[in-house]
Amino acid sequence: MQQLKYSRQRESIKNFLMTRKDHPTADVVYTNVRKEYPNISLGTVYRNLSLLSQRGEIMKISTGDGPDRFDGNPLPHYHFICKRCGSVIDLEMDDIDQIDKIANANFGGVVEGHVAYFYGRCEDCK
Amino acid sequence: MQQLKYSRQRESIKNFLMTRKDHPTADVVYTNVRKEYPNISLGTVYRNLSLLSQRGEIMKISTGDGPDRFDGNPLPHYHFICKRCGSVIDLEMDDIDQIDKIANANFGGVVEGHVAYFYGRCEDCK
DNA sequence: TCAGTAATAGCAATGATTACTGTTTTATAA
């Protein structure tokens, strides 16, 4: 992985993400960063979101339903998705890393990690 | 949910899926079912895969990387995705349903379930 | 200040999936 050259656009994208707790999509990032950089292109947004998540500076959330979302907080944590309103919420929970060992127990390969999200009804929708 | 009217195409799709352990994509289902029904359309394949997974007769696997895959075995189980070769493998592991309780502990809403997959290197790639 | 290279804007193209429409199949029941 080569080193990145600074860009104002990338900085603005990252700054925007850090102000938000609602895990916006690429398109939401685009419309908001345009307030500061009206000429930024959607391609630039996608490329930088990709770069940043590859480098572990942000987190990409793929729910398998609708577009990907992004989280400015790169520290390990889990997400909850409301089945009714679709909102994506950070969970504060004890770690569940033991599930990797459970998965590895009868497996021929090597389990290195997992992706998990929880679903149900959020506080407003229950 | 209304009742379904029988269709030969849907039966063929389900039968094909049950013969496979490799979790094929919609496109793979399409090219294979065409051997029996040369005029089947890709739309029909998508509609029926959707119907069958809504009804819990098959399982849809969204990895967030590449197209969705489908599993003819609807019984609860987990999947492993190889980071090197991309293959998706069934895991035989103890259940980890306790993670729903852990996630619910400090949460204002209601956790009803989870989606999880494991990744790493498969037996051939490790 | 300048040269080299990475990043950008603008736009075209792709890939997966869904929507539409006229025709065919299935289920029901006279």
Add this chain to the structure above:
DNA sequence: TTATAAAACAGTAATCATTGCTATTACTGA
């Protein structure tokens, strides 16, 4: 059986998210 209504279909167009391309611009180190 045949008639009828509803569901499913084939074929195709459209959509949505995302990636690729190319000429231009912006960083960076000398």
